[in-house]
Amino acid sequence: MQQIIGIFIVMGCVFGGFALMGGTIHAIWQPIELVIIAGAALGALVLGNPAHVLSEMTTQFRKILTHKKQGSEFQRQLLLLMYELLQTAADGLKALDAHVEAPRESPLFQRYPLVLEEPKLLAFIVDNFRLMAMGKINAHELEGVLEQELEAIHDELLQPSKSLHKIAEAMPGFGILAAVLGIVMAMNSVADGADAAAISEKVGAAMVGTFIGIFFCYGVLDPISNMMKQLVTQEASTMECVKVVLVTHVAGKPALLAIDAGRRLVQLNIKPSFAQLESWITALEGADAPADAEPPRRTGERRAKAA
Secondary structure (H helix, E strand, C coil): HHHHHHHHHHHHHHHHHHCCCCCCHHHCCCCCHHHHHHHHHHHHHCCCCCCCCHHHHHHHCCCCCCEEEEECHHHHHHHHHHHHHHHHCCCCHHHHHHCCCCCCCHHHHCCHHHCCCCCHHHHHHHHHHHHHHCCCCCCCHHHHHHHHHHHHHHHHHHHHHHHHHHHHHHHHHHHHHHHHHHHHHHHHHCCCCCCCHHHHHHHHHHHHHHHHHHHHHHHHHHHHHHHHHHHHHHHHHHHHHHHHHHHHHHCCCCHHHHHHHHHHHCCCCCCHHHHHHHHHHHHHHHCCCCCCCCCCCHHHHHHHHHH
């Protein structure tokens, strides 16, 4: 919704202001120049980027259009998934094999569909639980490995945003290119004996190319590039949360403290409180407990155990 409002503000102020000054939309509707500019930008994008960057750019752009964000419900599912995995690992890391080898078929993972919809995050989780199960690794070693991996993932996910930003910076140049071609056509019409009115119309149409290039640079592509960057930052924050949970667990801390350590890295606008986290875990343990089992531990009891 916010993006739609932003589009209306930009379009309304630019084209509405032009109309208020006495201009007509027909004067700036130059489809041939639009084809030249958009085609040059698209060609440069394809020419300057490998296929996997273009594919990731498409994926991120689709997430922006569908407003697919990692909200509070996603964070709830992620934290509870990590809690259940740590509880399962308490019986021995080999107990995780049935889940991490085929997560999409695992009933544990299937309880958290929003996490399953994030293939990069899912791969990061299962790969590192496999790493922990393969052999003994201390917290310092694991933290070093995960920091290097996260840095590589972050750099790769930022590449589409950087590439689109470069194309945005080139758009005024593509607009000048289209304008020059329009001026060439206007000068040719002089040689053909065109009158002043026809020449001025062609020159005005040519100058629209400059407007299109600048408009797409600052009003379209640069904001999209910035939204992609924010999307990547949010995804990186989620993986950082998983990293901290794993490192804290390997350091020998209880599952509740490990999950709380990860909770602290969640973005502030969707960060749950510790009380919310405990209520989620209490509800989870109550749902999983058999009918004749003891009731779930109260908050104070769980904190005492964690301490």
